[in-house]
Amino acid sequence: MAAKVVVFDFGGVLIDWNPDYLYRKLIADEFERRRFLTEVCSMDWVVQQDGGQPIDKGTGELVARFPEHEALIRAFYARWHEMIGGVIAEGAALVEKLEAAGVPLFGLTNWSAETFPWAWERFDVLRRFRDIVVSGHVKLVKPDPAIYAEMFSRIERHLPGVAPNEIVFIDDNIKNARAATSLGWQGVHHTSAATTEARLRELGVAVGT
Structure with a gap:
């Protein structure tokens, strides 16, 4: 699948x-x-x-x-x-490619609820997602399985019937990527936008040009 x-x-x-x-x-x-x-x-x-x-x-x-x-x-x-050094251009470009291809995008971040609004107001890329789970809001942090369950429930509201193995999770922290894999998701340890994009294509994700 x-x-x-x-x-x-x-x-x-x-x-x-x-x-x-x-x-x-x-x-x-x-x-x-x-x-x-x-x-x-x-x-x-x-x-x-x-x-x-x-x-x-x-x-x-x-x-x-x-x-x-x-x-x-x-x-x-x-x-x-x-x-904050700003937006990582290569990562933002990958978001744009996926968005152009119609791939449903979501966010799952460990971030203080008190500092997240500063970034939200300044970086447009953060507003490209259908829903975002911010750890400080839900008082759970990766790699706790409970925060992935919260993310899954949000995704399911948008995409009823979605299966865990249809979800790819991209994180630069290998523990967090592995936690997603252990729950049946496709965890991708992010080391560069190029390698992540290649992995997405291997998994059958529609990535635009």
Whole structure:
């Protein structure tokens, strides 16, 4: 059965998000910067806000743990927009090809409900999808199977009778792609738009020229 629905992750696929863009300005030493982003403002901490924890609460708790880094911690969300490099052109072009071919498109992203509106207002590519599950809104995060179930229920409303193996999920995080595969979807680990497009064609997705 050919795949006929494509679900996109956003960060790293369509939107260039990288904390280094901000913290290179704040921590000159690369080793210290890596240590800070690994041990203090870690991805595990970021995922808490992506999962619905209020930014003020998450920031306050982290400052209490690392008071010596208070200014750097508070900068994370106060200057969050400086971590955004913009739209990834190749990813946006793939969205356009799929849209032109009539492929139903959906979004599934780990993103704080408090920061997502900033991107939504600025990047038109995010408004090309029939529906989007934002982790901060539903208080679930990838790779929790429950967030995929929420996405599936949204897709089913638009496309009654859709089968899991007709859905392709594209994510730059291999764990998230594998989680989709484990649920019967076609998980694609995104490393470049070209390789993802080739994989979509292998799966029978109609990709325009």
